Amino acid sequence: MATLAEPIRPGAGRPNVASANIQLPGVESYEQVDREIAGTLAPTKGWFALLGISILFFLWGAGAWVYQIYWGLGNAGYNPPVMWGVYIITFVFWIGIGHAGTLISAILYLFRAGFRTTIYRCAEAMTVFAVMTAGLFPIIHIGRPWKFFWLVPYPNWRLVWPNFKSPLIWDVFAISTYLTVSATFLYVGLIPDIAVLRDRETNPLRKRLLAVLSLGWRNSEPEWRHFARMYLFLAAFSTPLVLSVHSVVSFDFAMALAPGWHTTIFPPYFVAGAIFSGIGMVFTIIIPIRKFFRLQHIVTINHLDAAAKLALATSLIVGCAYLIEFWVAWYSANEFEQAYFWNRVFGQWWWAAWIMLSCNMIFPLSLFSQRLRRNPTWLFILSILINLGMWFERFVIIVPSLSHEFEPWQWSGYVPSWVDISILAGSFGWFFMWFLLFIKNLPVIAIAEVKEIVPPRLRTHAPVADIDVTGHHVDYSPETPGERE
């Protein structure tokens, strides 16, 4: 017979400060969690409008692509030797976006950072759709998209195989792996929540569909046991994976000789940038969601604050990388590098470079102020700036390098064409189309995990906080320290 301790009166004693950051004062019971999160799924006019717009953008981009396939890449803005342009820029941009999701859901999980709990599902979905978007661009940008399957190693009567020394083949492997693993990660995380929805659902058709999706999950203890274990291992796999993916993407550049590309700093630099941009996108997405779905008491300001600190940290890393690049160029005494970097900031491409530097290095410094960190409006504005800045970071890496290479005779400029811009816009349409469909059909906040940080009902009354610093609840036995005065 478990005997329960002297109850702790609400308000009495100081709650654990660290845990205070992530606990949800506004949430009393499991019922409330189910009710409120499931409640977000009801479609609204605004949602339909947004979805419509996204689909229009997507169709526009798709049309542009068809046009380009028929009439040739010449209709894009390429200006040799600038052989890569908006498409590769946007590819790297979207891949980068993806990284925050995995970081939040996997790495922070391993680090037991509790504030991830309420935002990770959203971030994870973002990852999957971002990678889905990014994955299109290598196909869009090649001259003969209909031959793309040649990059996939499969037995064929030509007896020819891909070149496994090519960074593009590494890309194929890294990105397909990344897409598969993050999609799996998202889905298995969803299973218990789908089960919740299944059992709340009244419409038989939807119920059956959800039943299939939930794979007959029933919240039994053995299921949870294996689930937790699997989740741990997936997280353990995703962590090196996410680091490897953007390193591989950075190899696309580092493996070529072009000045400004051929440098060893790229992998860490790219990974940090990716996470930075991803968190930017998370803000762009989560802030409107918590506002319009009225989830401020679940996705609390504390969570945003914590995420903002992460953004600040990555921003500092990225900024440092920028500065080191210039230092390396100077220190190497390699005149190609020096000429290129001079041209980057003070020459032809100064404007792009300064957009990048201000958006990624200067503005984020504002996050040192707690007031701004806790101001969702500012975070939202900043997040837009970060997205812009990170797109231009890739622009600055790709275009100026190619336009100002070894051969002065071949120096050139670059102006995107309407096709580039249409497909860029289309990619946003495509991404938000999927995301919007997601948030109205599946819980955008992880029900089961939120329940973890909600105190369970007890025969006696609940304690104020049963959550420790890690965001995981502490055992509920009298011996547990920190629970009483």
Added chain:
Amino acid sequence: MSRRRSWALASGFFAIAVAALGLSAYSGASSSQGIDVVQPVNFPHPRHVQQLGMNCLYCHFSANRSPDPGLPAVGTCMGCHTIIQGRRPAIQGVADRDTAAINQLLSFAKGTPDQWKPIPWVRVHKLPEYVHFPHMRHVNAGVTCQTCHGPVPEMQRVYQYASLNMGWCVNCHVKGYKLADGLLAAGDTAGARAATNVEPQKARYDCAVCHY
């Protein structure tokens, strides 16, 4: 339990799809192996080669001198067919005969040579334009025509014998051409027996040997 069946079905379909893809990729599914076409003149190879014993090079005169095997000029046909007409009366007990094919030929070769019309033969063996296949190199290396073109002497109507896939070419280049097999294909069993110990003749398999 209906759901169980549907699950099984789904995975089954998936497996089949994958298998099909792999197979089609590996077998030269994109090849036009086996196609045969109706020619403007229904030229019977068996009659000329098997019965009259004409040599391939008599008509395909540049196969040993040029990348291009060459096609018989109308004049070449008319060398014989000015005498051998389509219609032949019955003589010495042999019944009279009227050969459609020869008439087809004659319809192109009416009157004096300057009134003749060229015969629009239809191509059967077609390599993509980005492949360079120098006939003379192969013929001079002793590769019998039948090795690639199959038993043309027996074909009433010529069809594409080999797949002409890249893998098909490369296999021979790498493993080497066995004279005995070639002769056997050409129907020279004696020669084949004699050539059993001839070393297979390899050819370069660098991409730029054929693709440029």
Added chain:
Amino acid sequence: MSHPPNTVVKRREFLKVLGSTGAAATAIGCSQERVEQLIPYLVSPDHTVPGVSTNYASVCRECAAACGIIAEVRDGRAIKLEGNPDHPVNHGALCARGQAALQGLYNPDRYRGPMIRRDTRLAPATWDEALALVRQRIDEARAENAARSVRFVSQHENGSFSAFVDQWMSAGGFGAHLAFDPEADLAARAANQAEYGSAWPALDFGAARLIVSIGADFLDGWGASVAHQLSFADARAKLVDAPRFVYIGARRSLTGLNADEWIACRPGSERAIANALLTAVSGSGSGTIAAAATASGVTEASLQRLADELRAAKPSLVLGGVSTPDAHLVAQAAARINKAAGNVGVTVKPDEGLSGIGGAAGAQALAALATEMNAGAVRVLFIRGANPVHTLPQSTQFVEGLAKVPLKVSFSSYPDETSELCDVVLPDHHALESWGDSEPVRGTLGLQQPVMDPLFNTRAAADVLIGMARADNAMAGRYPWANYRDFVRSRYASGGAAFTEAVAKGLGQGSVLARDTTGTMATTAQTIAGEGEFFLVVHPSPALGVGAGANKPWLQELPDPVSKIAWQSWVEIHPSTAARLGVELGDHLTVTTAAGSVTAPAYIYLGIHPEAVAVALGQGHSAYGRYAQGIGVNAVDALGATFDGGGRLAWTQTRASVAKADGRSRLVSTEGSARQHGRGIARALTAAQLASGETADEHHAFVGDASHEFLPGLRAPVANDAQGDLGDPASNAKGMYAPDHWSGMASRRWAMTIDLSRCTGCSACVTACYAENNIPTVGARWQGRSLRPFHTSESGWDTTPGANILKGREMAWLRIERYFEGGEDGETDFETRFLPMLCQHCGNAPCESVCPVFATYHAPDGLNIQVYNRCVGTRYCSNGCPYKVRYFNWHGYGEVERRQYAFPEPLNLQLNPDVTVRGKGVMEKCTFCVQRIRDAEHRAKAETREVQPDEFTTACAQACPSRAIVFGDAASEDWSVARQVEDARGYHVFEELNTYTAVVYLKKVNHPAGGTR
């Protein structure tokens, strides 16, 4: 190649054989199921084998030099023109214009048959109609015994034709015949005739110790440029002993850019300088240094130095080739200097001179004709070859005169400005379809023979004339020949046998039917009217000439060797002047003279005198087909009717005012930066340095990187270079890369050397590459990209000429980079270095390892291979390439169904069947003419032997009139390239990148002032 003449025509069977080999088609989208017909011969011609080329020797008709050519004919289609190695003028080389003759032959805008003007428009007609009409008008003229009012204007060409027409005219009792040559330097010819007794003496640059050219652009088309270039390059190849070259002129032409020193003089002051030099050398004469200095604006010091040098350096070579009204006097002075300096017979060889060029008429004669026409004194006018409406200034009133001629008969095969104004068009065969002759040097008869059947319903003008004559009782008697072939045959000394030999060799003994040339040289000069603070310098374009080249896409696409601008006209203006007028690159400038004005974008150029602006001829066509029409401006519109002593239009010295017009257009230029930024790409050293053995002049390496000391030769070990330093030979199976592999491929290493002291930047190699490798031209109006969505009309497409080049998308596998050295901060003189840049076939190629599908990789014989049909078009290889020599098919230039198709019928008949035509979305680049390598291997195999040293070479090396390019197998000592790569001047571009290139450049050798012996 020798054969009985009676089968000549049959062996040129064309249409009946087309398709009997797979004509080159695109690499992409070939459906194997497509029904394809094979059309064999009717009667198998002897001596030709389908799929195997036959070569015919003939004569090039693109300029007066009449070089010998070899036409490669495959299955009845001429696919390539090369120089005739035995020919005394061009010795196997051929310039860009000569090679582009093919695109004249296959020009899509040629007249398909005779045309007659019906209600103001030219409409197709039959030959009988057309000829009947002409005959009728002639008879009318005769009837009213105004036969003298029948006149003939022809394009002058080296050979019998001009004289043949003279005879025809006199036989018919008609008026005078003008053999018009708008480009030739008639003034110099007249002066030479007067001074040397030879219109065009042979020049031996190698024998000279100092070359002084007074505006004589002997590399840009002044005289026989190929011959000059061969000799000049040989002279420069003497390195330390090479002659120093001083160029005097207002504009630094291609020739000027090859000079060691440029003396920039005011246009029109050349005569003063020439006279001063004459005085200095001969001791007698009117000119003085002081006078010259004031006239020319050159410092007395530098003129004095030149004079002293000229006096000291014997033998020397002085050339006068200006285009001012007193050009003939300049040429005369130059000739007299040569006489005084004892150069005649040493560097100037009158008795080996060009022959058969006599009797050419200049613009002056046509202006006179125009006056007659305006007076209504011309009733029938025959025009053959010449295009006076485009080449004469409006001030000559030629067009107005033409309107007053009742019957204008054109033999032109192209719808040019003149033929479009004519009433009857009797389209002539192209030179490659017709018979003719030339006399390159006295006593040698070059034979021009048809290399294939005529494409269209055309007739050789000469045959038409013979036909008319034989049908005409008055003339028939004097025409025993059935056709012009028989006439040509009759010119051969020993008749039939010699002719038969000539048919095989393209050369024979004999002499052309010469015109009686009674040219006496004027001793005075016209004065040039008009005022303005500037001089307008007009000059023929090295590629387009005065306009005849403009309808050939190869020549339009060929960047001007000096300005590197294509598909455009431009105004050259000096930086200081530009700064003064506030003009920036591309600003539209209006150049106004007394006669008229032209407006074109500004090109800021160091090599133009600050008081002058220059505009090239050739563009500004109002007709002349899809490639020429409406591009640029015609500079003669701004010229008055002033002529030099030879009767040629005076191109320079016209006074002009220059004003900024509104608007600016980007220059269609292939030039990124004209400066090397100290990157040691095109390197040079002075003769002194070379003599003293110091070579490490501009060597450029990473700081502290000792591993890149300069080493001559191929850095990568031959034969297994594919493994480079990195590969461990024992690491894994090297397959065909193993030196002992049965295929033996790894025992060769194809390599190339390019001697920058020979290269003059003439760009013949570029055109040769286009012709050999089916490279699409991308500058035509219809080849631009889409500018906005949802367009149906033309307006949606970018129809700017050269739109693709503005986007940097030119496809030239081989480009000539032109780098300037010096000339900053106000110094007049500067140095120019030309660097042919092509795929370097690196041993450790950065492009290869990044390709995901092995579309580019390293072949065992050292080639960097590009497999078009494997390429998926990631363009990663181009990003990896430090030399930027990979080119991408942005549109379906090679696909018939695309609007950007580069080979509209019948241009596609020129495509080389041995080379795949690339479709859209694939990367392409220089292959070291791998098809020629394979071809040589096939030949060797057929003859059961190995490929012999220097047995074959690449298209660029073959065409090069400077012999600057040497190609071969560097792995075997017997190939000359193997010796070349060891030259002390050798270096690799960007060697510090460890690419181990297979192309070795040999440094240029300069001879600065006072640097000579």
Added chain:
Amino acid sequence: MTRGLIAAYSELDALVDAIEALKQRKFSKFTVYTPTPRHEIEHALKPPTSKIRLFTLIGGLCGVTFGYWIAIWTSDYWPLVVGGKAIASWIPYTIIGFEVMVLVGALSTVYGMFILSRVPKITQTIGFDPRFTGASFGIYVEAEPERLKEAEATLREAGAVEVKNER
């Protein structure tokens, strides 16, 4: 006839008590349901550690082997030299090996979870009540018919909100 009993609990400590009681009374065949994993339940049940790690290990090893193998085998199948590098160079192939390891490893982990926790289940109705995915905890006890009464009592003592028979 009754297979077992389903008891629903709205409080966590009640559930914990029930579990301990059931164990005390030697009821071995019962399944616990919880809306979210709680350590209390683990402590009460002391279950063995999941076997999933085996799937992960084997999957990962297969993956990395296949990754290296495909890269090296294809390189030597048709040796083509690029950029002067060794034909089969293991350094770049490490990336392939790593990515395939992650892919196969992760998938086999999930596969393991499915096997071990018997999903996908074709039916989840037996011994399960929909509210277990909602707010309430629950226990499903299977016992011999004669012990059912005792079981029910035990469950109710611990404070079950409801106990129903499962047929």
